[in-house]
Amino acid sequence: MAAKARRRFTAADWERRYGDDPFMLGVIRKVIVALHRDERIATWEGLQEALREQVAQHSNLHPGVERYVAHAVEQYLDAHDELAAQHGEVRFVAFDPAIGSQGREVTVWAPLYSSVDGVREVRRLRVNRARSSAEAHDHWATVAAFVAAGVGLRVPPVKIRIVEAGLYDGSTEVVFEGTPDEVRARYEAYGRPVIKSLVEVTDYRPGQSCQNCKLAGCCPSLEDLSGCLGQRRPGTHTRSVSAADLELYLKCPARWYLETACRLPAAGMASEASDRGRIIHRWLAQAHARGTRCTEQDVAPFGEAGVFMGTLTTEEYGKAREFLAAHARSCPLADGVEVVAVEPSVYGYDETADVVIASQPDLVYRGADGRIFVRETKTTTQMPADENDAFDRFFPVPWLMNIASTAKDAFGKSEMPPVVELEVITPEGARVFTWDLERDQDMVRMARAEVRQRAGSWIRDATWSPSPGSQCTWCPVRRWCPDAADVPGGVDGQPQVHDEPCAGLQMGVSD
Numbered sequence: 001m002a003a004k005a006r007r008r009f010t011a012a013d014w015e016r017r018y019g020d021d022p023f024m025l026g027v028i029r030k031v032i033v034a035l036h037r038d039e040r041i042a043t044w045e046g047l048q049e050a051l052r053e054q055v056a057q058h059s060n061l062h063p064g065v066e067r068y069v070a071h072a073v074e075q076y077l078d079a080h081d082e083l084a085a086q087h088g089e090v091r092f093v094a095f096d097p098a099i100g101s102q103g104r105e106v107t108v109w110a111p112l113y114s115s116v117d118g119v120r121e122v123r124r125l126r127v128n129r130a131r132s133s134a135e136a137h138d139h140w141a142t143v144a145a146f147v148a149a150g151v152g153l154r155v156p157p158v159k160i161r162i163v164e165a166g167l168y169d170g171s172t173e174v175v176f177e178g179t180p181d182e183v184r185a186r187y188e189a190y191g192r193p194v195i196k197s198l199v200e201v202t203d204y205r206p207g208q209s210c211q212n213c214k215l216a217g218c219c220p221s222l223e224d225l226s227g228c229l230g231q232r233r234p235g236t237h238t239r240s241v242s243a244a245d246l247e248l249y250l251k252c253p254a255r256w257y258l259e260t261a262c263r264l265p266a267a268g269m270a271s272e273a274s275d276r277g278r279i280i281h282r283w284l285a286q287a288h289a290r291g292t293r294c295t296e297q298d299v300a301p302f303g304e305a306g307v308f309m310g311t312l313t314t315e316e317y318g319k320a321r322e323f324l325a326a327h328a329r330s331c332p333l334a335d336g337v338e339v340v341a342v343e344p345s346v347y348g349y350d351e352t353a354d355v356v357i358a359s360q361p362d363l364v365y366r367g368a369d370g371r372i373f374v375r376e377t378k379t380t381t382q383m384p385a386d387e388n389d390a391f392d393r394f395f396p397v398p399w400l401m402n403i404a405s406t407a408k409d410a411f412g413k414s415e416m417p418p419v420v421e422l423e424v425i426t427p428e429g430a431r432v433f434t435w436d437l438e439r440d441q442d443m444v445r446m447a448r449a450e451v452r453q454r455a456g457s458w459i460r461d462a463t464w465s466p467s468p469g470s471q472c473t474w475c476p477v478r479r480w481c482p483d484a485a486d487v488p489g490g491v492d493g494q495p496q497v498h499d500e501p502c503a504g505l506q507m508g509v510s511d
């Protein structure tokens, strides 16, 4: 959105409120620069001492973040030495080099280094691993190189290098290297047009960037979901939330914070249930995008005529087929039914709580009578006994009911309140549980209470305490957590029922 390209932009009647959590990459940058100037880092013991001192200066870091910061700085210093060995010595010049005059500046949020003979190097820090740039016109590198070439330093530039540094593993990748002339040519071809379009864009397209947007509170494109979270007053700062956030938060607040808010490198601990769910959801989304009912022929054994594979591999199709066949028997896209959207990302703003609310049901369709149906599909090994069991086990149900009862048309315009459906698929069969928002007023009240309670603890939390327990065994951010519990039995002690967890929305990639 255009506003983000302009500095210090705020809307006239709403201002995003920020929390006092220290910005993790900002802390890492400060510690790195302090250590560049500290001679003690020549020895391992000296480095550890200096690192401890520096990290201790940021006393309000979450213990898990603190552990990651210390790790990241060490990795970065290794990467720094490796780059010097490969390409020659450079020294730190400044953070965030900028060119242009006030109001029309182009800034690169990264450290700039230079050598005595005119090599200028910009380093893009990645929370995870360094990524190579396959695209000839990686926009960030193009603009960063242009800015690095244009900054006024005593020694004129002869070569510009853009490097990625992975703070997780000390990996490095040179994504661009060229002379100032090459840098300028590349910027004219690929950089300037992008900056121009960013500044000129005037439409509002809700998506993942709404979560951190400076305009969220007054954006006309977000649904008005005031009161949706059932809070009387806002929390500590403007936040954003989805069903997956509150589901994860209930398991362990520290895990939510480290994995979702800080996006620390996570170990690949995907469970069988979530892997299977991902494959099935991909197939369903592609099948329903056709706008027609799933048929028995679509889900016939692999190799038979008319099988619909979507983008599934043979192996994935084999794993999912029983579940897909069960779905085909309860596919809602009968004659007269119209697909409104497949996996739509719906964003809204709750003014009372000052929270951006995100949701992504699997399918929205309009029945023959014009009514909107909002369907969530989940896979599991054990079918819920009834509607109440389904409601209790799958949090997206109260979540979607709550959104739809706050804003009737959030998922699609209709005269009548929508119907929320949960389709549960097991290898043996599928069952659809239904909540009619017009008739099930008691369930609507229960949904509101459930969301209010879960959001109430989350919105006030600023410490993100750990909840050690058996879930630590599969916790993807266990490595950073000082409180991880050691559970006898290790990863073999899998839970008994494999309910598919919330997948969550695609977040902005900040690593």
Ligand code: SF4
Binding pocket: 001, 204, 205, 206, 207, 209, 210, 211, 213, 214, 215, 216, 219, 220, 221, 222
């Ligand atoms: S809230 Fe979303 S749609 Fe609105 S301006 Fe921000 S990013 Fe764009």
Ligand code: SF4
Binding pocket: 252, 253, 254, 255, 258, 466, 467, 468, 469, 471, 472, 475, 476, 477, 478, 481, 482, 483, 484, 485
């Ligand atoms: S290891 Fe355990 S206590 Fe630590 S964040 Fe993960 S689930 Fe929470």
Ligand SMILES: [Zn+2]
Binding pocket: 287, 288, 293, 294, 327, 328, 331, 332, 333
């Ligand atoms: Zn279907």
